[in-house]
Amino acid sequence: MACPPQIGTIRAGSDQGKGEPDLERESSGGQALESQSIVDAARQRLRKQSHLSVQRIYCDFDAGLLFLRGQVPSFYHKQLAQVAVAGMPGVTQVINEIEVVW
DSSP: OOOOOOTTOOOTTOOOOOSOOOTTOOOTTHHHHHHHHHHHHHHHHHHHSTTTTTSEEEEEEETTEEEEEEEESSHHHHHHHHHHHTTOTTOSEEEEOOEEOO
């Protein structure tokens, strides 16, 4: 069962925004804005993967950890999602909690 959308959660197929946000900018929003920027960038990377753009994949970010949640039809798709967000600025670890459902 996929996690329902919540604050800081995105759907890979969402139409919000275009292009990866600038993760280095400073603003009065502080850490919350940085977290949202990282989630937005992760969403954009997932959307760039044609096999993942229609999947139900959600992202949450907290203290350097990027959580991937949702459902995909194969382990290949699960791995694609993890590779798509690997090496993002500000992310120290990707926690892949995506479920494979057949």
